[in-house]
Amino acid sequence: MDIDYAPEDEAFRAEVRAFIAENKPKIVADKRARGEELTREDYLAWHKACYKKGWAAPKWPVEHGGTGWTVTQKYIWGEECAKGEVIPPLPFGMSMLAPVIMAYGSDAQKAEVLPKILSGDVWWCQGYSEPGSGSDLASLKTKAVREGDHYIVNGQKTWTTLAQHADWIFCLVRTDPDVKKQMGISFLLIDMKTPGITVNPIITLEGGHEVNEVFLDNVKVPVENRVGNENEGWTYAKFLLSHERSGIAGVASSKRSIEKLKTIARTEFSNGVSLWDDADFRSNISDISIQLTALEYTELRTLASESAGKGPGPEASLLKVRGTEIGQRIDELVVEATGYYSMPFRGGPATDSNVFPVGPEYADGVAGTYFNDRKTSIFGGSNEIQRNIMAKAVLGL
Amino acid sequence: MDFSFTEEQTLLRNSVQRFIQDKYDIEARRKIINSEEGMSRDNWNAFAELGLLMAPFPEEYGGLGGDNIDMMVIMEEFGKGLVVEPYLQTVVLAGSFILHGGSEDQKQTLIPEIAGGEKIYAVAFAEPQGRYNLADLTTKAEKSGDGYTINGYKAVVLGGPWADKLIVTARTSGGERDEDGVSVFIVDKSADGVSTRDYPTVDGLRASEITFENVSVGADALLGKEGKGLGLVEKVFDIGIAALCAEGCGALRVLTDSTVEYCKTREQFGQPIGKFQVLQHRMVDMFMETEQMISMTYMVNLKLDESDVERKKAASAAKVQLGKSGKFVGQSAIQLHGGMGMTDELHVGHFFKRVTMMDTLFGNVDHHLKRYTSLDA
Numbered sequence: 163m164d165i166d167y168a169p170e171d172e173a174f175r176a177e178v179r180a181f182i183a184e185n186k187p188k189i190v191a192d193k194r195a196r197g198e199e200l201t202r203e204d205y206l207a208w209h210k211a212c213y214k215k216g217w218a219a220p221k222w223p224v225e226h227g228g229t230g231w232t233v234t235q236k237y238i239w240g241e242e243c244a245k246g247e248v249i250p251p252l253p254f255g256m257s258m259l260a261p262v263i264m265a266y267g268s269d270a271q272k273a274e275v276l277p278k279i280l281s282g283d284v285w286w287c288q289g290y291s292e293p294g295s296g297s298d299l300a301s302l303k304t305k306a307v308r309e310g311d312h313y314i315v316n317g318q319k320t321w322t323t324l325a326q327h328a329d330w331i332f333c334l335v336r337t338d339p340d341v342k343k344q345m346g347i348s349f350l351l352i353d354m355k356t357p358g359i360t361v362n363p364i365i366t367l368e369g370g371h372e373v374n375e376v377f378l379d380n381v382k383v384p385v386e387n388r389v390g391n392e393n394e395g396w397t398y399a400k401f402l403l404s405h406e407r408s409g410i411a412g413v414a415s416s417k418r419s420i421e422k423l424k425t426i427a428r429t430e431f432s433n434g435v436s437l438w439d440d441a442d443f444r445s446n447i448s449d450i451s452i453q454l455t456a457l458e459y460t461e462l463r464t465l466a467s468e469s470a471g472k473g474p475g476p477e478a479s480l481l482k483v484r485g486t487e488i489g490q491r492i493d494e495l496v497v498e499a500t501g502y503y504s505m506p507f508r509g510g511p512a513t514d515s516n517v518f519p520v521g522p523e524y525a526d527g528v529a530g531t532y533f534n535d536r537k538t539s540i541f542g543g544s545n546e547i548q549r550n551i552m553a554k555a556v557l558g559l
Numbered sequence: 560m561d562f563s564f565t566e567e568q569t570l571l572r573n574s575v576q577r578f579i580q581d582k583y584d585i586e587a588r589r590k591i592i593n594s595e596e597g598m599s600r601d602n603w604n605a606f607a608e609l610g611l612l613m614a615p616f617p618e619e620y621g622g623l624g625g626d627n628i629d630m631m632v633i634m635e636e637f638g639k640g641l642v643v644e645p646y647l648q649t650v651v652l653a654g655s656f657i658l659h660g661g662s663e664d665q666k667q668t669l670i671p672e673i674a675g676g677e678k679i680y681a682v683a684f685a686e687p688q689g690r691y692n693l694a695d696l697t698t699k700a701e702k703s704g705d706g707y708t709i710n711g712y713k714a715v716v717l718g719g720p721w722a723d724k725l726i727v728t729a730r731t732s733g734g735e736r737d738e739d740g741v742s743v744f745i746v747d748k749s750a751d752g753v754s755t756r757d758y759p760t761v762d763g764l765r766a767s768e769i770t771f772e773n774v775s776v777g778a779d780a781l782l783g784k785e786g787k788g789l790g791l792v793e794k795v796f797d798i799g800i801a802a803l804c805a806e807g808c809g810a811l812r813v814l815t816d817s818t819v820e821y822c823k824t825r826e827q828f829g830q831p832i833g834k835f836q837v838l839q840h841r842m843v844d845m846f847m848e849t850e851q852m853i854s855m856t857y858m859v860n861l862k863l864d865e866s867d868v869e870r871k872k873a874a875s876a877a878k879v880q881l882g883k884s885g886k887f888v889g890q891s892a893i894q895l896h897g898g899m900g901m902t903d904e905l906h907v908g909h910f911f912k913r914v915t916m917m918d919t920l921f922g923n924v925d926h927h928l929k930r931y932t933s934l935d936a
Contacts, residue, residue: 296897298827321898366901367908368761373898432690432926434736442925494886497915498923502685502715505760505916520758520768521687521714529761533912536893537901544897546837 165462167234175238182246185211191247198508198527199370200249202285202327209251209282218251218280219260226264226272227280233465244414252324255279255286259332261405262349262398266390275351289319289333289352289376290399297547299334300343300396304378306335306350308385313337313350315358315381321541325361325374328354333378338393349395351387358382366537368530369507403543404478410542411461411485416454419492423447426499426524437499450491457484476555479548486538486545493532504529562857567625568632574609575636583640585906588763591643597765598644598721607676612650616658621671627798631805631860638809641913643764645679645718651802652795653680656726660743660783660791669745681722681748683713683769684792691922693728693792695736698771700729700744706777707731709744709752712770717920719767720757722748727771731786741789743782750774762916763909790867797874800921801863804856807881807917810910811849814892817907818842821896838895845891848884855880872934875927882924885914 167175187207193200212218220236222228231239243250256279263275278284295302304317315335325331331352338346352359358381364373390398424447427437437443461481497504503521507529539545553559564572582602591599606612614629616622623629630651637646650673657669672678689695698711709729716725725746733740746753752774755767783791819842822833832838859877862869889911893900900907918924 291898294826296827297832298829301827365903367893367903367912369903373901430690431688433692433695442929497919498925501690501923502919503687504919505715505717505762505766507759507761520756529912529915532915533761533908536890536911537898539894540897540901544894546835549837 167238171234171238174235175242178239178242179246181215181217182242182248185215186246186248187211190249194247194249205249205252205324205327206282206285208248212251213281218282219256221257222260222280223264226260226276237462237465241414241417244418247418251282252285254288254323254328254332255284257405258288258402259286262332262389262402265401266349266398268386268389270386271351271389284329285324285327287322287325287328287331287354287376289322289331291321292318293320297544299399300347302334302336302347304333304335305339306337306348306383308337311385313348313383313385313388315350315352315378315383317378319376319378320373321364322361322374322376323372325354325376326363326371330354331359331376332389334395334399337395341393344396346393347395347399348392349389349398350383351389352378352381352383356381356383366534368533370530370534372534404475410478411457411481412489413454413458413461413485416457416485416489416492419489419496420447420451420454422524423492423496423499426496429522429524430499430501443499446495450488450495453484453488453491457481457488460484476551479543479551479556482542483539483545483548486535489538490532490535493528493535496528497532500525500528564628564632568629571611571614571625571629572632572636575611575633576639578605578609579636579640579642583642585909588641588643588909592759592763596721597759602642602644603676603679606644606646607674611646612676613674615650616654616670616674620658620666621674627801627860627863630798630802631856634802634805635809635856638806638811639813641763641810641909645681645721647799647802647806648682648718648722649673649678649680652682652799653724653726655795655798656682656743656782656791657745659794660788665745665779665782678723679718679721680724680726681716681718681767682726683716683719684726684728684796685714685716686712687714691926692736693796694738694741694789696728696730696741697735698727698729700731700742700776702731703775706775706780707744709746709771709774709776712768714768715760716767716769717760717764719748719755719769720765724748725753725769726782728788728792733786738789740786741792742785743788743791744776744780745782746771746774746776746780750776760916762913793871794867796921797859797870798863800874800878801856801859803917803920804852804859804877804881807885807914808849808853808856810914810917811852811884811888814888814907814910814914815842815845815849817910818845818892818895821899825897832895841891841895845888848887852880852884868934872931875931875934878922878927879924879931882918882927885917889914 190204190207209218217229219227220229220231220239224230260276260279263271290299292302306313306315331354333350333352334347335350336346337348358379360377362375363371364375365371427443430437464477503525506520610623611633613622614625618624654673657665686697700707700709725748727744727746729742730740731742752772754770757765757767760766822838823831825832855877859873862873892907893911896907899905
C-alpha cells in the first residue's frame, strides 16, 4: 500500500495546473458560480481547449484518442479540473455512449461516432427515462417497428438533460413487446433533426431549464443506427449505467464546495464572531469533510481495482449514494451559512438584471443549487434503487 | 387540559379552508407570484371581508377579540395554500408590535387600519452584519427636535415592495450589539429618504433592500420606550415564530399527504411504489415529523403569554422543530415524487422551497438551539 505521489506525478500535476490556468474559460466559470444558465458554447469551451491539447478523453483507450495516462494521472487530472472549476466534457457522449460504442458498436459506428464525441462536434443526449418508466426503466414503452431498412419510432422520453442543445440522442426502444420486458429492448442512435422529433422544456423547481421531454412521432431511423443486436439493448443499457455511476462520487467537486463553504464561514458573522470561529458550525464542516475523506478513499480503492482490470462493479452504487448525500449536505450548509441572503431570487418577473445581485457575491444562487441538487439522489437510478442493487448484487440478499 | 378548538375557531378554519380551496390552488398562486405586483389586492380585500385581518385584535381597536389560537388556525390554513399575501408581516408582526408596544393613541389609530385592510406593513429588522441577532444594529435613530432622524440599511425585508408602512428597528444609543438602546419606529415607506430595491425571493415572495437616509419621523413614530425596545422586538418575533410554525404545519401536512397519495398511484415494477417497505418507512417518518411539528406549534402558541423565559424557550424549541421537520419532510417529498418532484409544474417543489426558507426566517436551527441552551436552567 502506498498513497504518496511519485515525483513524476507531481511534475504532471504542475503541467496540468499550468494548462488549466492558461486555458480555463473564465467567463463560463463566473456564470456557473452565479448559477446562471449556460449556452451551448459555454458548455463546450473547455472541451474544445482540451481537444486541441489532445486531453479531451483521458479515460478512453489510446487507439480512440485517449491520453494513455496512468490511473494516478487520471485522478490528478480530475482533481485539478474540479479545483479549476472547469466544466468537464458532457458525460452523455464521452462517458456514457462512447464505452458502449467501443464495446458493442459496428466499425462504421466507431468511425463515425467516436471522433465527433472526442472533438465535441456532436452533442449527445440520453433517451432512457419515460413518464411511466423511471426506476423501472425496463418497462419502457417507446416502440420501434421495423419497416424495410428503417425502424419507425413512436413514444416519449423524459428528463432528457440538455436535449435542447443536442444533435443526436441514444434511445432505448421496444422492438419486441411479446417477451419478458428486458428481452425486447434495442439501442438506437437517432439524429435529432429527423422529422417527428419535438423537444419541450421542463422547468425545474429552482427555475432552470436543464431537462426536457422528447416526443417521437413516426421517426424514421436507419437500421444501421442500431447498436449491437436487436432485442439485446438491455445488456448495453446496463453496461452504460455502470459507467454512468463510476465518477459520480463527485469527490473533487465536493472538495471545491467545501472550500466555498469555508470562505463563506469566514465572512459571515454572528454576534461579532465569524461562523468559522463558531464551534457548532465548524463541527458541521469537519463532519462533512470527514465523510468526504471516507468517500475519497473508497473511490481510490475502486480506481485501483479498476486499473487492475476489473470493470466498475456494483460497488459503484456506493459511490453514487454517498457522493450525492455528501454533495447535498454541503449544499445545506452553504445555504445555512449564507443566512438571509440565500432568499433573493435572480430571475422572475420583477427582476431587473442590472439590479442584481443583492447581498454578497457568494450568496448568488446558493438556494437554487440546493434545490436543484435534490435531483442527484433521484437521477441515474435513485438512491433507493442503488441500495437495492447493493443488497442484491453485493450482499446477495 | 384541552386541545379542542372553540366553535368560532372551527368556523374560522372552515372559512379559510374554503377560500384556499376555491381561490388558491397552485395555478392561481403561480399567476399571483408571476404578476407584476406579486400579491393579489383582491385576496387582501377578501381577507378583510372574511374578518381574517381583524381576528386576533381586541374589539376596542376594531378587532374580533380573538387570540393567538385564531392566528394559528389562519396561518395553518394559509400554509396549505402557500399564501403569499403579507398576513404574517402585517397582522401578526406589525399588529403585535402596535398592540404590545404602542400607546393607547397608536393602538386606536393604527390597528383599525390594519384590521380594515387599509394599510400593509413590512418589518425592517435584519441587517447584513447582524444575522439573527435582533440587537445587532448599525441603523441609527438620532434625536432631532421633537422627533428622530433615521440612517441605515435593512436587508431582505419580506413584503417590502407591498408595504405602506415599515416597522423599523434602530439604535438610539449604545454599541452595535448592546441590549440597551434598541428602539422601534413606524415609518411611512413614502417618507423622504427611504429608498428601496425590490426583488422576488426563491420561495415566491417579494422582498426589498431598504436604505434610510436622513429620514425624519415625529415623536409619535416611536413604539414603546426609547432605548428599551429589545424586549418588545423579542416578544413580537416569538409571536411571529409561533405563526410561522403554524404555516409550516399546513405546508408539511400538504407535503406528507401529497406524497402518500402519489405513492399509492405511481406504479413501477408492476405495483404502486407505496407497497415498497423502504418508502413506507420514509412516509411514516414524514407523518411522525408532521405530528411532532403540530404538537410543538400548539405548545408555542399556548405559551406566548407566559414569562419571558418560558416564552423564549417555547419559541426557540418550536423553531428548531420547524427547521428539522421541514427539512426532512420537504426533502423526502421531493425524493419520493422522483423527477416529478423536481418540476416547477407540480406543487410539491413550491412547498419544499417555502419550507426550506422557513428555517432561515427569524433564525435557523443552530441559532435557536443556542438560544434555547442559553435559557435552559
